Amino acid sequence: xxxxxxxxxxxxxxxxxxxxxxxxxxxxxxxxxxxxxxxxxxxxxxxxxxxxxxxxxxxxxxxxxxxxxxxxxxxxxxxxxxxxxxxxxxxxxxxxxxxxxxxxxxxxxxxxxxxxxxxxxxxxxxxxxxxxxxxxxxxxxxxxxxxxxxxxx
Numbered sequence: 758x759x760x761x762x763x764x765x766x767x768x769x770x771x772x773x774x775x776x777x778x779x780x781x782x783x784x785x786x787x788x789x790x791x792x793x794x795x796x797x798x799x800x801x802x803x804x805x806x807x808x809x810x811x812x813x814x815x816x817x818x819x820x821x822x823x824x825x826x827x828x829x830x831x832x833x834x835x836x837x838x839x840x841x842x843x844x845x846x847x848x849x850x851x852x853x854x855x856x857x858x859x860x861x862x863x864x865x866x867x868x869x870x871x872x873x874x875x876x877x878x879x880x881x882x883x884x885x886x887x888x889x890x891x892x893x894x895x896x897x898x899x900x901x902x903x904x905x906x907x908x909x910x
Contacts, residue, residue: 818852861887
């Protein structure tokens with residue numbers, strides 16, 4: 758390897774888009790750095806991973822709810838009061854967004870697995886649906902809950 762290649766990375770690239778690893782391999786920098794422009798498909802992918810963490814929190818809350826229910830009616834009543842509080846409703850809304858995100862991202866991945874939706878235009882459309890759809894569906898769901906009197910402040 759010439760000095761020019763060693764100084765600039767791969768093939769003398771001086772843009773800073775390549776990294777030389779301790780083992781000597783030269784690879785492009787991570788796509789999450791400034792060399793890549795943010796794109797809706799990246800946002801959909803990252804948000805899907807974030808929802809996995811949020812779903813884990815939701816699973817722990819379900820376990821807590823089951824444990825509380827097992828402790829009797831008095832404990833369950835206290836939990837229901839907590840869930841009906843503004844903070845409880847915010848958590849419930851957030852978990853609803855997570856649930857709809859799983860549905861829409863799962864549908865997006867299923868479509869892709871069948872070999873469809875792989876063009877740039879269709880991938881962008883499916884990603885936009887997966888990013889914004891959960892918010893829209895969650896708002897509609899909670900509006901319906903409030904409108905039917907199932908939930909109130």
